[in-house]
């Protein structure tokens with residue numbers, strides 16, 4: 294559901310156009326999308342980048358294109374916020390969508406009478422998130438759920454299920470790069486008002502993976518916390534990815550200085 298073209302300024306970080314906006318501004322943009330009349334336009338599409346995602350985007354063109362296709366790509370990591378400062382277009386804040394922010398998003402949906410579809414996670418995860426969200430918010434309508442481990446030949450059926458559900462907001466938790474490539478590929482046929490990529494948040498809200506305490510978020514060491522909780526899955530991402538990110542940003546900055 295395309296709303297008026299966004300006037301949000303953007304800054305290029307390793308080829309990704311990062312939007313310089315606050316979470317409150319993004320919520321207002323979602324609100325506009327939820328209230329817009331359905332006229333066959335493509336849904337709004339929001340996703341995020343942190344140091345890992347930006348490095349992946351620099352390396353993998355299909356993922357970079359799928360991220361760049363989003364209406365809003367927000368800075369989900371403090372590393373990306375620092376990079377935007379270094380690259381001449383500072384983001385006003387880091388936007389990390391955790392359980393509290395998800396609560397605000399679904400509260401807005403409940404207020405607007407907009408139903409939500411949850412896609413992603415192992416079988417049972419999205420069901421548990423739906424149960425927890427609905428239990429806390431009697432006004433919220435969960436239009437449907439689907440796990441994130443479907444085969445390519447099942448994709449059309451998943452899209453049909455989402456469209457038939459009448460959901461206004463599609464929350465996608467397939468993890469990068471899969472979630473962005475999936476959303477970008479199906480955006481023309483999805484009839485939701487907005488699709489929002491949220492990575493592993495569904496696992497955390499379902500209670501399958503521990504969510505970092507507030508002080509961890511406040512001190513921007515969420516990556517370290519996640520590394521301790523899931524070392525086998527995440528060591529490569531952080532221990533190799535962060536130095537690569539810093540190196541690539543430094544190179545981009547040098548190129549900018551040379552051009553000036």
Ligand code: UDP
Pocket residue numbers: 412413414415440441442466467468469471491492493494495496
């Ligand atoms: N996932 C999925 N289908 C897949 C691969 C991953 O649903 O084919 C889910 C996985 O179960 C987990 C999430 O995607 O819930 C992984 O997100 P990740 O932690 O990598 O994203 P982040 O939050 O770090 O960006």
